[in-house]
Structures are given as structure tokens and as C-alpha cells.
Amino acid sequence: MSRRRIAAFAVFATLITTVIVVAKPAAVNAANVDVRVPTDPNEILEKSQGQPARRKGRAAAPTVDEAVSLAQAEIDAGRASGDPRALGRAKAALGAHWDDPAAPASVVLLRATILQSLHEFERADAELTGLLARSPENDQARLTLATIRTVRADYKYAEAECPKLGDALSAAVCLGNAWSLTGRSAAAEVKVGEALGTLGQGGAPRTRAEIVWAISSLGEYAERQGARDRAEAYYRKALQVSPSDPYVLRAYADLLLDLGRPAEVLPLLALYTEQDALLLRVVVAKKRLGQTGAVTVARELAERFAAVRLRGDRAHLREESWYEREIVGDAARALTLAQENWAVQREPADARVFLEAARAKGDLAATAPVRALLAETHLEDPTLLALARSTP
Amino acid sequence: MKRTLHVVALLLAALAFFAPRLAHAHKASDSYLTLTPHGDTVDVRWDIALRDMDAALGLDESGDGHITWGELQAARAMLTEWAFAGLALSVDAGACKVLTGDAELGTTTHSDGAYATLLARATCPGDATRLTVKYTLLFDVDRLHRGVVRVKGGADDTIFVLQDSAREHTFEGVAKASPLHFVREGIGHIWSGIDHLAFLFALLFPAVFRRQPDGKWAPVPRLRDAAVDVLRIVSAFTVAHSITLGLASFGYVSLPSRLVEATIAASVVLAAVNNLRPLFREQRWGVAFILGLVHGFGFSSALADLGASRDTLLATLVSFNVGVEVGQLSLVALFLPLAFLARNTQAYRRVVLQAGSAAVALVGAVWVVERAVGLKFLPF
Structure with missing residues (x-):
């Protein structure tokens, strides 16, 4: 090639490169590349939930009772499906009653339930404390408050108040949870087992949710005693009663992972991956099985975490910590998340992610608050204790 | 915006097909x-x-x-x-x-x-x-x-x-739109505006030839000859559309957009037919100038769509125009060397020059009808 040709070629190449670099964003309108305009009017975009209930009833302002039953229906639906949108809709259904300091007990209870689900434990606690000061006989408030305090590792309230509950099964599980978390899981298992045994013997009729709550609690008590076979039997029984219960699915999946049976987690959760906590278990199982699909699913989960973080929610910290440690491999970030989570909730599962993250990072000093709580409560959970001993 | 959406929709539909969620x-x-x-x-x-x-x-x-x-x-x-x-x-x-x-x-x-x-x-x-x-x-x-x-x-x-x-x-402190933004918009307007592309290509196809006295095309001996010819045409086009773009943007002249759009389509037909049957002989830069006047009105409506601030109209106008030029020159730079290398082949002469020009003329003719009567036959 002659020198002139080379020079001309160089000029062209530079020009083209410059233009491609400068023009790229405008040329494809990069900001909107994901937007599509379907050509087929029959293309199905999304499932519908039917005609909105609120629009039908918009003509007249709902009474307190109507608002409460609408909100309760949203909460029940959300609990069954694990869909957090239900909470916001329940809150909206309460309308002005949400901010009414003189609202009736039914409204206060719902407010506390919603706040608890949002992990706003202090505000929920305040609502219930206020309600119980006004009407000390309100058992639902007592039970909910005992549950919140137990989650926050304050077991004295449950020990004192659960026995006062009029309903025997609720009283047994309420107390059993506190016992099991303070080194008395065997006694808890006996107590709740007895209360369940009286079912159908002239006792009060039970909702499915109550039975599942009791049986899955038995599973946890058994796990803490190191009786994993018995725990598995309880979880399976609970799933027979309610096959899609998000709480039981999670507990059973965790047990299977601990038992080194990740392959069984996949069919168990296959239908429920819309819930982030359950998708995490799927990702972990796939990774432990060495499945190639793990990467794709992990990316999907990361997108979901990012979306939740973008909106400013902090309800996922426990799951995110596990994800960062086992899937991403960032122990430092996992520990930070576990510490932030520990400030909000202190159940054994929270202790577990904390200890695992600290061990991965090799940071013994960080585990002091968890060790202190384990020592103070005499929690029996062998997995947790072994982890505490071996950290780091 | 709509046009981009359609293209993108096709791409994404293809992607979605391969990526189950x-x-x-x-x-x-x-x-x-x-x-x-x-x-x-x-x-x-x-x-x-x-x-x-x-x-x-x-x-x-x-x-x-x-x-x-x-x-x-x-x-x-x-x-x-x-x-x-x-x-x-x-x-x-x-x-x-x-x-x-x-x-x-x-x-x-x-x-x-x-x-x-x-x-x-x-x-x-x-x-x-x-x-x-x-x-x-x-x-x-x-x-x-x-x-x-x-x-x-x-x-x-x-x-x-x-x-x-x-x-x-x-x-607070949302940045003012930078001149670079309008340069990009100008480039994007050329690259994604299919009628401007069609017009440019119609002018570019024969740039590596010379018209013989008998009306037939003969290949140019040197790349520089082709480049000078193209430069003359593009410059004439630029000067012309800059004049009308300025006049329209500052509100001195205003033409109905249907007329402008239909005339732009007609200019595409004219440029393409000229490749098949000599209409203007060697005065192609003069033709480019006249047609450029029409295209300037088209650019001005594109610029108005971008929503330029009144305080900074002149700077915006210059930036956008620079973008349009860069967009055009980049196409020339892409096309001309390839055309020069291929100029002696039958394929270039038959397929690109003859069939290509015919296709552009046909599409342009449909556009003229579409735009004149306000109907839509083509998907672009």
C-alpha cells in the first residue's frame, strides 16, 4: 500500500471510531431499549386479579368494620402467598384509620400486624403496649406482642404473659417458643404436642394456619434438640396440612440443606420461586449440587435484591447476608449485612447467618454479641453451638 | 421515538425467545x-x-x-x-x-x-x-x-x-443540556432517519463513477476523485439545509410539515432516478443544494421535537447541525472506501447502483404518496 493510502485509511478509521463512540447513545436511544410495543393485541402480558374491590366500594366511605375486614383479607392473602404488596394494600384499606390515635382495638391490632410484617418492631410494640394498657384482656394483642418480643430475644414477657392466654393451643405455642429459645426445647415439644393432641376432643375449632403454626414450631423444637429426623417428620406433616405455607417451606428447605440433601430442595420449592427467600434456597441448592443453572438463577436473585434495595427496604438483610457469603463469596459484606440484621431481629436464623459470615471472614471479635446471647439464653441448637465454638 | 420502539421491539422479541425466565x-x-x-x-x-x-x-x-x-x-x-x-x-x-x-x-x-x-x-x-x-x-x-x-x-x-x-x-443543580447532547441527537437523527439515509445513499452510489458523454457510467481512477465529488455534494447539501434549518428554527419561515415530508420523499425519488437515467448530468452538487433546502425544514421539526430552550437556541442549532454533519460524514467514510474497492465489479454496478437505486426510488415513491395523503403502507 502506498503511504497516501495508509494515511487515508487511518483518517477513515479514526473518523468512524469517533462517530461510533459519540453517537452510540443517541443512535439506539439506549435509555429505552427494553421497551417494546407488541404487535399482537392478544399477547398476554400479566395475570389479572379481577375487578378491584376498592373501586366498587368507592362510592361510599367504608365503615371501620368494612375497612378492617378488607385489610384483614389482604393480610391473609399476603401471608398465604408471601406477596408483600398485600401489606401496602392492607394499609391503604385502613385509610384514615391508620393515623387515628383513637382507633378501635381491631384497627390497632391490624396496624401492629402490618408493622411487624414490615420489621418495624418498635412501633408495633408501642401500638400493642398502648392497646393492652387500655384493654388488658385483649388476647390477640398479648399473643402478637409476645411473638414480637420473642423475635427480639426478650423472653421474659412471653414467659409471664403467654400462660394468661385463654386459648390453650395459642398459650402452648407462645410459651413453647420462648422455652425452646432458652434451652428447654424438650419441655416445649411435650407441651405443644399435648395441646395439639387435644384437637378434635371437644376443643375450639382450629384454622389451618394455627395447626401449621403449632406443627412447624414442633419441628423447630426438635431441630434444636438435634433430632433432625423428628423435625423432618413434623415439617412434612405441616406441609400436608398446608403445602404452600412459605414459613414451613423455608424451614424444611433449610433442614434439607443442613442434612446435605440439596437435590430435594429443588422439587420442594419449584413452584414458589417468586418469593425471594425461597429462591435463595434454590440458588444455594443448585450451587451445592454444582448445577450450571445456578449462575442464571443467582443473577435473577441479585436483580431482585437490587430492586428491593433501590426502594429503600431493609427487610432482606438475613437472606442477603447468606447470598453474599455463599454465592458471591464476599465475606466482609456478608458480615456487615448480618450485623445490620442483628440490630433488627435476633432469632436463631439471624444468629446463624451472623456466625457463618464471621467465620467466613475469620473475624472472631465480631461474634461477641451473638455469643453473649447464646450464653445468656442457653439455646440448645447444636448446629449453632458448634458454629459458635468453631468461629472462626 | 416510535420508529426506534419498533426496531427495539423486534430485537427484544428475538431475545426473549431465547431467555426463559x-x-x-x-x-x-x-x-x-x-x-x-x-x-x-x-x-x-x-x-x-x-x-x-x-x-x-x-x-x-x-x-x-x-x-x-x-x-x-x-x-x-x-x-x-x-x-x-x-x-x-x-x-x-x-x-x-x-x-x-x-x-x-x-x-x-x-x-x-x-x-x-x-x-x-x-x-x-x-x-x-x-x-x-x-x-x-x-x-x-x-x-x-x-x-x-x-x-x-x-x-x-x-x-x-x-x-x-x-x-x-x-x-437541585440538574445539569443544563450540554452542546454535546445535541451533537449526539443530530448524529442519531441521520443514522435513524431512514429517509435521510436513503437520500444520502442515492447520492453516494454513483460517486465512484463518472458520467460519460454518452450517459453511461465509468469508474473513477483514483479514490481522491470520488472523495472530492462527494465532498462537493455533501457540502452543498449542508450549506443549503443549514440555511433553511436556521430560518425555520428562528421562526422566519414556516412550512406545513406534510408538504415538507412529501417533498423530502420526492427528493429521494429524484436522486435515485438520476442514477438510472441522467437527469442533471454533472450538476449533482447543484441538485444537492436545492434538495438540501427542503431537508433543512425536516431537520428543524426534528430539532423542535427535541425541545431546545429558547435562550440557547443558537448554540443548540449549531450543535445539532454539527451532529448532522458528523453523522453524514461518518456514513460517507464508511461507504466510500468500500464502494471504491468494488467499483469495477459487475455486482456493484448491477446490484448496488442499478437495483439499489431502483429500490430507493420505489420506496421514496411510496413515501411521497403516504405523506401526501397521510396514509401508512410501509412499516418504516
Whole structure:
């Protein structure tokens, strides 16, 4: 090639490169590349939930009772499906009653339930404390408050108040949870087992949710005693009663992972991956099985975490910590998340992610608050204790 | 914007086919609002979950448990009105006005399912350097709903999340649209404006030939000859459209856009037919100049669509024009060397010059009819 040709070629190449670099964003309108305009009017975009209930009833302002039953229906639906949108809709259904300091007990209870689900434990606690000061006989408030305090590792309230509950099964599980978390899981298992045994013997009729709550609690008590076979039997029984219960699915999946049976987690959760906590278990199982699909699913989960973080929610910290440690491999970030989570909730599962993250990072000093709580409560959970001993 | 949407839709449909997804996440309700200020206008993109729209408005007209694209489209006016009733934008000089009538509707996907995307433009009484967003959408249906608002401005990219308890936020120091932005828009206008492309190619196809006295084409011996010819044509075109672009932008001349668009289409036909049957002989740069005058009016309506601020019109005009030039020259730079190398082949002469010009002429002719009578036959 002659020198002139080379020079001309160089000029062209530079020009083209410059233009491609400068023009790229405008040329494809990069900001909107994901937007599509379907050509087929029959293309199905999304499932519908039917005609909105609120629009039908918009003509007249709902009474307190109507608002409460609408909100309760949203909460029940959300609990069954694990869909957090239900909470916001329940809150909206309460309308002005949400901010009414003189609202009736039914409204206060719902407010506390919603706040608890949002992990706003202090505000929920305040609502219930206020309600119980006004009407000390309100058992639902007592039970909910005992549950919140137990989650926050304050077991004295449950020990004192659960026995006062009029309903025997609720009283047994309420107390059993506190016992099991303070080194008395065997006694808890006996107590709740007895209360369940009286079912159908002239006792009060039970909702499915109550039975599942009791049986899955038995599973946890058994796990803490190191009786994993018995725990598995309880979880399976609970799933027979309610096959899609998000709480039981999670507990059973965790047990299977601990038992080194990740392959069984996949069919168990296959239908429920819309819930982030359950998708995490799927990702972990796939990774432990060495499945190639793990990467794709992990990316999907990361997108979901990012979306939740973008909106400013902090309800996922426990799951995110596990994800960062086992899937991403960032122990430092996992520990930070576990510490932030520990400030909000202190159940054994929270202790577990904390200890695992600290061990991965090799940071013994960080585990002091968890060790202190384990020592103070005499929690029996062998997995947790072994982890505490071996950290780091 | 619409044209880009169509192209992108095809690409994404192809992608979606190969990428199966999991069940959509269960997530609390969010909408994603992206605001891109240019001077005193703001481009609005708003992604709202179909599930949320359905809960608020009821989208399943057929009652079959599904929301289809047809149902969404049918509800377009209603949901545009509903959505923008939940959003107020203002600048220091006063409230902005969203042109809801021109809003475009599309669909996209976020982690928790399908969303409707509204693309609209707001005009403000002054530059949007301080932009206040007041957000009230959906709080009556879902009090945990949040509006994730992103303001783009040059290099800055700020996100603020609005919620029931904090419904308003002022974005400070939103960068003024930089001249570079309009340069990019100018380049993009050439590259994505298929009629300008067709016209340019019609002029470029024969650039590596010389017309013989008998009307036949002969290859040029040197690349420089072709380059000089093209440079002359492109410069004439540029000078001409700069004149009319300036006149139209400053409001001295105004022509009905249907006439302008139809004449641009006619210019495409003319340029293409000239390659097949000599109409103008060696005066091709003169023709480019006359046709450039027409294209300038077309550019001015594109520029008006971009919403240039009145205070900075001259700078905007220059930037946009530079962009148009760069866009044109880049095409020349891409095309000319290839054409020069291929000029002696039968393939170039038959396929590119003859068939290519004929195709461009045909398409241009359809455009003339479409634009003159206001009908649409071609998908582009």
C-alpha cells in the first residue's frame, strides 16, 4: 500500500471510531431499549386479579368494620402467598384509620400486624403496649406482642404473659417458643404436642394456619434438640396440612440443606420461586449440587435484591447476608449485612447467618454479641453451638 | 421515538425467545420514573406495574383473568390521564405541562413482572435546572408503594425514592443540556432517519463513477476523485439545509410539515432516478443544494421535537447541525472506501447502483404518496 493510502485509511478509521463512540447513545436511544410495543393485541402480558374491590366500594366511605375486614383479607392473602404488596394494600384499606390515635382495638391490632410484617418492631410494640394498657384482656394483642418480643430475644414477657392466654393451643405455642429459645426445647415439644393432641376432643375449632403454626414450631423444637429426623417428620406433616405455607417451606428447605440433601430442595420449592427467600434456597441448592443453572438463577436473585434495595427496604438483610457469603463469596459484606440484621431481629436464623459470615471472614471479635446471647439464653441448637465454638 | 420502539421491539422479541425466565418476584410495589431534562422540556419515561394499574383501574376488560396488550392499548387514554394526575413537575418559573395527548405506550419487564411504559414530554416555563417532583400515584391503593425517581442530566444521574410520607422532592443543580447532547441527537437523527439515509445513499452510489458523454457510467481512477465529488455534494447539501434549518428554527419561515415530508420523499425519488437515467448530468452538487433546502425544514421539526430552550437556541442549532454533519460524514467514510474497492465489479454496478437505486426510488415513491395523503403502507 502506498503511504497516501495508509494515511487515508487511518483518517477513515479514526473518523468512524469517533462517530461510533459519540453517537452510540443517541443512535439506539439506549435509555429505552427494553421497551417494546407488541404487535399482537392478544399477547398476554400479566395475570389479572379481577375487578378491584376498592373501586366498587368507592362510592361510599367504608365503615371501620368494612375497612378492617378488607385489610384483614389482604393480610391473609399476603401471608398465604408471601406477596408483600398485600401489606401496602392492607394499609391503604385502613385509610384514615391508620393515623387515628383513637382507633378501635381491631384497627390497632391490624396496624401492629402490618408493622411487624414490615420489621418495624418498635412501633408495633408501642401500638400493642398502648392497646393492652387500655384493654388488658385483649388476647390477640398479648399473643402478637409476645411473638414480637420473642423475635427480639426478650423472653421474659412471653414467659409471664403467654400462660394468661385463654386459648390453650395459642398459650402452648407462645410459651413453647420462648422455652425452646432458652434451652428447654424438650419441655416445649411435650407441651405443644399435648395441646395439639387435644384437637378434635371437644376443643375450639382450629384454622389451618394455627395447626401449621403449632406443627412447624414442633419441628423447630426438635431441630434444636438435634433430632433432625423428628423435625423432618413434623415439617412434612405441616406441609400436608398446608403445602404452600412459605414459613414451613423455608424451614424444611433449610433442614434439607443442613442434612446435605440439596437435590430435594429443588422439587420442594419449584413452584414458589417468586418469593425471594425461597429462591435463595434454590440458588444455594443448585450451587451445592454444582448445577450450571445456578449462575442464571443467582443473577435473577441479585436483580431482585437490587430492586428491593433501590426502594429503600431493609427487610432482606438475613437472606442477603447468606447470598453474599455463599454465592458471591464476599465475606466482609456478608458480615456487615448480618450485623445490620442483628440490630433488627435476633432469632436463631439471624444468629446463624451472623456466625457463618464471621467465620467466613475469620473475624472472631465480631461474634461477641451473638455469643453473649447464646450464653445468656442457653439455646440448645447444636448446629449453632458448634458454629459458635468453631468461629472462626 | 416510535420508529426506534419498533426496531427495539423486534430485537427484544428475538431475545426473549431465547431467555426463559423464572416466575416473577413477589415484591412491594414500585414505579420507575425517569426524567431527562433538555433546557425547558423534560422527557418522561414512567414504568408502572400492570398489577398495580389493574388493582387501581381494572384492566381485564374481557374478564378472562389476563391482561392483554389489546386491553392495555384500549385503556391507553384512561391510564395516561390517571397516571399523570399522580405526578406534578415544576421548575422555579412555574408548573410544567405534560403533553399527555402525545404519550406513547409500550411495555417492559422488571423483576416482579410486566410493566406499562409511558413515554411523554413535559414543557416547562423555564429551564429545568431545579426540578420539583410531586408524586401521588397509587398511594390510595397501596400505601407502601414507592416512586423511584431518576433524574438524568448530562453526567449527573440522581435517584430519589418518593413515598406516602415524603411525596415531594426537588432535584437541585440538574445539569443544563450540554452542546454535546445535541451533537449526539443530530448524529442519531441521520443514522435513524431512514429517509435521510436513503437520500444520502442515492447520492453516494454513483460517486465512484463518472458520467460519460454518452450517459453511461465509468469508474473513477483514483479514490481522491470520488472523495472530492462527494465532498462537493455533501457540502452543498449542508450549506443549503443549514440555511433553511436556521430560518425555520428562528421562526422566519414556516412550512406545513406534510408538504415538507412529501417533498423530502420526492427528493429521494429524484436522486435515485438520476442514477438510472441522467437527469442533471454533472450538476449533482447543484441538485444537492436545492434538495438540501427542503431537508433543512425536516431537520428543524426534528430539532423542535427535541425541545431546545429558547435562550440557547443558537448554540443548540449549531450543535445539532454539527451532529448532522458528523453523522453524514461518518456514513460517507464508511461507504466510500468500500464502494471504491468494488467499483469495477459487475455486482456493484448491477446490484448496488442499478437495483439499489431502483429500490430507493420505489420506496421514496411510496413515501411521497403516504405523506401526501397521510396514509401508512410501509412499516418504516
